[in-house]
Each structure stands twice: as C-alpha cells, then as structure tokens.
Amino acid sequence: MSSSSSPSVLLNTGVQMPLLGLGTYKLVGPEDVYQAVDAALAAGYRSFDSAAVYRNEADLGRVLKELLPKNGLTREDVFITSKLGPKDQGEGAMEGALRSLAQLDLGYIDLYLIHWPGTQGRVVTDQRNPGNRAESWAALEKLHAQGKLKAIGVSNYTPAHMRELIQSCKIPPALLQVEFHPRLCQTELRKVCEEYEVCFQAYSSLGKGELVTDPVVLEVSKNCERTPAQVLLRWAVQQGVPVLPKSSNPDRIKDNARLFDFTLSDTDMDRLSALDFLGKPTGYRKAELPSDQMSSSSHSVLLKTGVQMPLLGFGTYKLVSPEDVSRAVDAALLAGYRAFDSAAIYLNEAELGRALKQLLPKHGLTREDVFVTSKLGSKDQGERAMEGALHSLSDLDMGNRAESWAALEELHAQGKLKAIGVSNYTPAHMRELIQSCKIPPAVLQVEFHPKFCQTELRKVCEEYGVCFQAYSSLGKGDLVTDPVVLEVAKNCEHTPAQVLLRWAVQQGVPVLPKSSNPDRIKDNAKLFDFTLSDTDMDRLSALDCGHKFCRDASQVV
Ligand code: NAP
Numbered sequence: 001m002s003s004s005s006s007p008s009v010l011l012n013t014g015v016q017m018p019l020l021g022l023g024t025y026k027l028v029g030p031e032d033v034y035q036a037v038d039a040a041l042a043a044g045y046r047s048f049d050s051a052a053v054y055r056n057e058a059d060l061g062r063v064l065k066e067l068l069p070k071n072g073l074t075r076e077d078v079f080i081t082s083k084l085g086p087k088d089q090g091e092g093a094m095e096g097a098l099r100s101l102a103q104l105d106l107g108y109i110d111l112y113l114i115h116w117p118g119t120q121g122r123v124v125t126d127q128r129n130p131g132n133r134a135e136s137w138a139a140l141e142k143l144h145a146q147g148k149l150k151a152i153g154v155s156n157y158t159p160a161h162m163r164e165l166i167q168s169c170k171i172p173p174a175l176l177q178v179e180f181h182p183r184l185c186q187t188e189l190r191k192v193c194e195e196y197e198v199c200f201q202a203y204s205s206l207g208k209g210e211l212v213t214d215p216v217v218l219e220v221s222k223n224c225e226r227t228p229a230q231v232l233l234r235w236a237v238q239q240g241v242p243v244l245p246k247s248s249n250p251d252r253i254k255d256n257a258r259l260f261d262f263t264l265s266d267t268d269m270d271r272l273s274a275l276d277f278l279g280k281p282t283g284y285r286k287a288e289l290p291s292d293q294m295s296s297s298s299h300s301v302l303l304k305t306g307v308q309m310p311l312l313g314f315g316t317y318k319l320v321s322p323e324d325v326s327r328a329v330d331a332a333l334l335a336g337y338r339a340f341d342s343a344a345i346y347l348n349e350a351e352l353g354r355a356l357k358q359l360l361p362k363h364g365l366t367r368e369d370v371f372v373t374s375k376l377g378s379k380d381q382g383e384r385a386m387e388g389a390l391h392s393l394s395d396l397d398m399g400n401r402a403e404s405w406a407a408l409e410e411l412h413a414q415g416k417l418k419a420i421g422v423s424n425y426t427p428a429h430m431r432e433l434i435q436s437c438k439i440p441p442a443v444l445q446v447e448f449h450p451k452f453c454q455t456e457l458r459k460v461c462e463e464y465g466v467c468f469q470a471y472s473s474l475g476k477g478d479l480v481t482d483p484v485v486l487e488v489a490k491n492c493e494h495t496p497a498q499v500l501l502r503w504a505v506q507q508g509v510p511v512l513p514k515s516s517n518p519d520r521i522k523d524n525a526k527l528f529d530f531t532l533s534d535t536d537m538d539r540l541s542a543l544d545c546g547h548k549f550c551r552d553a554s555q556v557v
Contacts, residue, residue, distance in 0.1 A: 006045075007019045007260055011174045012172065012174050013150065017175075018047040018242070019240075020233075020243060020257060021047030021079070021081065022045045022244065022245070023049050023203065024048060024049055024056055024246065025049075027248055028059070036247070039250035041067055041073070042071070042254075043257040044257050047078065049244045051082055051113075052082065053086070058105070060080075062105075064080075064106065079110045080110050081110060081177075083112070083113040083115035084097055084100070084112065085120070086118060088136075089132045089136050090132030090135045093135060094139040097143055098143075101143075108148050108149070108150055110151060111149075112143070112153075114155065115156065117158070119132045121308065133164070137152075137168075141171045151174040152171065153199075154173050156178055173198050175200075176193055176200055177202075178200075179203055180241060182273060183214075201242045202243050203244050205236055206232055206233075211228070212228040220272060226258075227255055229256055230255065230262075233245055233256060235273075237259050238269065304465050305442050309371050311508075311527075313341050314512065316348055317341075320348050322354065325352055326351075326355040330362075332521050335525040337525060338369060338371060344380065344391065344392050349392055380404075381401065382400030382404060388407075389407055402436055405436075413439075419442040420439065420441060421442045423445040423446065424551070430464070431460070440464065444469065445471055446469075447470070447548055447550045448473065450479070450485070450503060451543050452545075453544040469512070473504050474497055474500050474513060476549045479496070481496070492536065495523055501527050503541075
C-alpha cells in the first residue's frame with residue numbers, strides 16, 4: 001500500500017502498515033460489511049482485518065471494489081489482512097490460502113496470518129500440531145515468494161510457538177496478532193517480538209466491548225475528555241502497537257478512529273497498564289481455539305472413541321417442518337453450534353439431514369465440521385434395531401437392549417455410527433450394558449438441571465469413562481422463571497437460560513438447548529465468555545430435589 005496519511009508502523013518486509021485497522025469479526029452479510037467499510041473509509045481507516053473463519057472475505061473484497069473508487073482510492077491505498085482457518089492448518093494450508101485469495105479477489109493480500117497454532121478438530125496436545133504449523137508456514141512462504149501474500153505472520157502464538165517458528169522458518173514472520181489490552185499486557189510476548197523484529201499487533205483492545213465500563217478506564221476517559229474506547233485504543237497505539245477495533249456502528253467507527261490528536265499522560269498510561277491481570281479476566285483468553293471462532297467448536301469434551309464432541313449442541317425436539325428445521329439450523333450454525341441432536345421419534349432426521357446438506361456450504365463448513373447425534377426409536381428396540389438405525393442413517397443421509405446394542409456395535413464397526421451411546425438409562429441399565437457390551441457406550445444423554453442433579457448417574461459415568469450429557473437444561477423452559485435462577489442471572493448480568501446452561505458446561509457437562517427463535521438460539525450459545533462464582537454454582541446445585549420434567553426411565557426393567 002502507498003504511504004497514506006494515517007500513522008503507520010514499518011514491517012520487516014519494508015512495507016508500512018496503518019496503526020489503525022477495522023476489525024471485521026462478526027460483520028457478516030453484504031449490507032453490514034458495506035455500511036461498516038463505507039463509514040470506516042470515510043473516517044480514514046485504510047486497513048481491514050478479515051479471516052477465513054469470519055466468512056466475510058468475499059463480501060469485504062466486493063465492497064472494497066465498489067467503495068474504493070467512490071472514495072478516490074485504489075487497491076494500493078488499503079492494507080488487507082486475512083487468516084488461514086484452523087481447519088486448513090497443515091496439508092490444507094495452500095488450498096486454504098488460495099481460497100482466501102479467491103474470496104477476497106483483490107489481486108493480493110497485504111498480510112496473511114496463521115490464525116491459530118493448533119488444528120481444528122485436534123486436541124491442543126496433539127503431537128501433529130508442530131508438523132502442521134510448519135507445513136502451513138511453508139505454504140505461506142511459497143505464496144509470499146510468488147507475490148500473492150505481501151507479508152506473512154501468525155496469530156495467537158505463544159512465546160514457545162514463536163521461537164519454534166523463528167528457528168525453523170526461511171522467511172521470518174512479519175507480525176504476531178494477539179489479544180492485548182490493559183488487563184492483558186503480554187509482556188513476555190512483546191519482548192519476543194522485539195527481539196526478533198516481529199510487529200506486535202493487538203486484537204480485542206476493547207475487551208470485546210467489556211473494558212469500556214472498567215472504572216479506571218472510565219476515570220481516565222473523564223480526565224482526558226475522550227471516550228473509554230478511545231482511551232483503550234490510544235493506550236495501545238501510544239506504545240506503537242497497531243489496533244483493530246471492531247464496530248458495526250458508523251458513529252463508533254468514526255469515534256474509534258480519533259486516536260491521533262491527543263496523548264495520555266504517563267500517569268494515565270501507568271494506571272491503565274497496572275490493570276494487567278487484575279480483576280476478572282475477560283474470559284476468552286483461556287479459550288483453546290481463537291476467541292473469534294465459533295464458541296461451540298472451541299469448547300468440547302473428548303469421547304472415549306478419541307473424538308471431540310462440542311459442549312454445546314442444538315436440540316431439535318419439536319422442530320419438525322422443513323422450514324422450521326432449516327431456519328433453526330441456519331441460525332444455529334451462524335451462532336456457532338456445531339452439534340445437532342435428533343432422534344427417530346422427533347420425526348425430523350430427514351429434514352435435519354437435508355438442512356445440513358444445504359446449509360453447511362453456505363457457512364463454509366463440511367460434514368466433518370459438525371457432530372450429529374440421533375437415537376434409535378423405542379419401537380425399534382430389539383430385533384428391529386438394525387433396521388431402525390439404518391433407517392435413521394438413511395433419513396439423515398448421512399429397545400431388547402442387548403440386541404439393540406449389538407446392532408449399534410455392528411454399525412459402529414462398519415464406520416456408519418462414529419460413536420454409540422445411550423439415553424435415559426438408569427444406573428442399573430448402565431451397569432447391565434457395561435457388563436455385557438463389546439464396545440462401551442461413549443455417551444449417556446439424560447435430563448440434567450439444577451433441580452435434577454443426577455448425582456448417582458454422574459458417578460457411574462465417571463467410573464466407566466462415559467461422557468455424561470444433559471438434556472432439558474432449561475427444564476423445558478420452566479426453570480428460566482425459578483427465583484434463584486433469576487437472582488443469579490441478575491447478579492451476573494446474563495439471561496436465566498445462559499445461567500442454566502453455564503451451570504452445566506462449567507461442570508464439563510455438554511448441553512443441548514432447543515429453540516426455534518433465532519435470537520434465543522444466538523443467546524443460548526454465549527456460554528463461554530463468563531463464569532459463575534462458586535457461590536452461585538452452589539446456590540443453583542442446592543435446588544436439587546429430584547424434580548423431572550420428562551419421562552422417568554427408572555421403572556423400565
Ligand atoms: P473489540 O474490538 O475489543 O470489541 C468489539 C465490541 O465492542 C463490539 O461488540 C462493538 O459493538 C463494541 N464497541 C466498538 N466500539 C465501541 C465503542 N466506541 N464503545 C463501546 N463499545 C464499542 O473486539 P473484537 O471484535 O474481539 O476484536 C477486534 C478485531 O480483532 C476483530 O473484529 C477481529 O478482526 C480481530 N480479532 C482477531 C482474533 C484472532 O484470533 N486473530 C481474535 C479476536 C479478534 P458494536 O459493533 O455494536 O459497535
């Protein structure tokens with residue numbers, strides 16, 4: 001890009017990069033991207049931060065092609081960053097980067113980053129991660145040599161990942177993009193970057209919006225008569241750290257750009273920096289995958305089959321018509337759900353299969369990115385089990401208990417059912433199964449919420465390494481009006497539904513909230529950016545009274 005008027009930093013490639021860029025995570029759809037980019041160009045932004053996982057590369061490219069001439073600008077006047085999706089880490093890297101280039105369709109990308117040191121779908125400790133990182137870097141180096149990626153770098157790397165890369169690379173990284181704000185000063189990472197001349201860039205400078213209400217930030221903002229957001233951004237750029245505030249609001253976009261006409265005093269800078277690691281963390285810095293990736297994919301449990309299952313799944317009971325299923329699945333995929341729970345008796349397996357086949361590509365996903373559960377109908381229990389399960393399989397296109405289990409084991413051995421488990425089993429049923437099975441169950445799905453804590457069943461699952469999964473976490477909707485739940489919700493400023501779901505996932509129990517309402521679907525997925533205090537967890541668990549909202553299996557012999 002040409003040296004524009006906006007303040008910039010020099011990358012080790014010899015190119016200038018603006019200190020201010022527009023973050024685009026969660027800006028999706030042509031209208032929203034257009035409105036934000038239009039406001040940003042008018043406010044003087046010349047840098048835009050996208051990523052394959054944001055699913056907005058194509059819209060960003062199209063919108064820029066339309067808006068640059070209108071603003072008297074050319075391609076060379078802007079600096080575009082994008083990132084390799086963690087699902088393409090390793091052997092998919094070349095294809096992934098070429099896909100970003102094609103989606104943006106702007107001739108070249110100014111800066112391309114490896115989004116995450118891990119590989120999507122692999123545990124963080126997977127021994128193949130280092131090899132995958134190296135393979136991705138080699139692909140980026142090749143495209144850099146061809147002039148398609150003008151600069152290459154990494155994101156979310158730790159000091160150890162940085163050292164590993166620097167020691168093995170042919171072309172050193174130009175930039176490291178990580179979370180950085182007064183509560184997370186990243187002292188060690190900054191030193192590593194300085195040592196190796198890697199530009200250190202901040203994301204989530206506003207703590208995803210949370211830090212604008214921090215009391216110290218508010219006081220500094222009052223002192224210097226600037227908005228809290230400007231204070232947070234200025235704190236970074238005054239240290240020479242480029243920022244990427246995201247907003248979809250044209251006024252805020254404009255406001256967030258006014259960073260270069262004031263200075264924070266040394267005292268205010270020090271007061272802000274003293275917030276480092278104080279107070280409660282913003283929650284997402286401990287995430288195992290990029291914070292801007294889907295919440296459900298970042299949080300999962302390991303099944304004994306070696307497969308990860310998302311902690312958050314989408315319940316589909318009572319979603320029947322093709323339109324309802326399609327609308328709900330679309331909203332759920334957008335909100336980050338990557339697991340879907342169906343059953344033969346929900347009469348929606350065919351609709352779910354069709355909706356997923358149609359919607360996965362729209363969301364840039366493949367069959368492998370989602371975890372689909374279904375269940376054998378009670379009418380097929382026993383000698384009809386094989387037929388019943390095959391019926392589920394064909395509908396998705398994708399009980400005599402012992403006999404049913406044997407049928408499921410056979411389909412598991414054939415690779416048609418990747419994991420098999422049970423639902424509504426009592427401790428006695430579980431012991432019976434464990435004692436007689438060839439393949440132990442991977443999951444037990446049962447009713448679980450503060451009024452029904454299932455202590456004995458959870459112990460049995462723990463004993464046998466079976467994943468314990470909750471259904472009816474919201475008590476079929478009834479629990480959202482429980483006085484204790486309401487009080488906890490008020491305390492922690494989250495919805496009663498989020499409190500009930502968080503209570504489960506905070507114990508490592510996967511949940512399956514069902515909603516047909518897109519706003520609720522979205523809301524119910526926001527479970528990984530807050531923590532319930534021990535007191536609130538205990539208050540909720542104390543509601544346990546064995547109250548069931550669903551059918552009781554304890555009488556089934
Ligand atoms: P952020 O910029 O810290 O905060 C964005 C949030 O703050 C939005 O909810 C926005 O809401 C709100 N906001 C914006 N301006 C505001 C203002 N002036 N006053 C009050 N609230 C304001 O969060 P972020 O999106 O996590 O980070 C920014 C960008 O960094 C991302 O968009 C992405 O490009 C990049 N990023 C990269 C990674 C990575 O792994 N490499 C991870 C996270 C982020 P409105 O939209 O309603 O204004």
